[in-house]
Amino acid sequence: MPKWGYSITEEELDPEKTVKASGREARVSHKAAREVCRTIKGMMLTKAKSYLKAVAEKKKPVPFTRYEKKAGHRHGLEKAHAGRYPIKTAKYILKILQGAEANAENKGLDTDRMRIVHAAAYLGLKVKRYMPRAQGRATPKFQTLTHIEIALEEKPETGEPA
Secondary structure (H helix, E strand, C coil): CCCCCCCCCHHHCCCCCEEEEEEEEECCCHHHHHHHHHHHCCCEHHHHHHHHHHHHCCCCCEECCCCCCCCCECCCCCCCCEEECCHHHHHHHHHHHHHHHHHHHHHCCCHHHEEEEEEEEEEEEEEEEEEECHHHCEEEEEEEEEEEEEEEEECCCCCCCC
């Protein structure tokens, strides 16, 4: 069993105020996961959860900035024109956010003041398969798995210094 690490280091986070959660080797698109993580980074936890639920219901699009080739324009996007509705990815990242929220409750942190400080998605293992073809040939069929990691931080109250 591999020992997974995080791409964000412990020096960047305060251990008493932060929680982490990850989903490893997810069968979701790494391109869509990258765009969703880029969109929710910096959001408050409750806003991010409602946004991901709206994406899964095709109410709000996710702006695609890097992987935008042949992506149609979507109404209501800011700073980007192309967008999509990555339903499967949004549901999976929502599950990871709920896991991070449970970690925060277990630590005794206030979940209403949690903010996403780190959200990353990157390539994982490649599953190699072969599809048999005519004349004794075979075509390779690869599926790339995705690693997704999220870190939440408790935002200080407005009266406290940052």
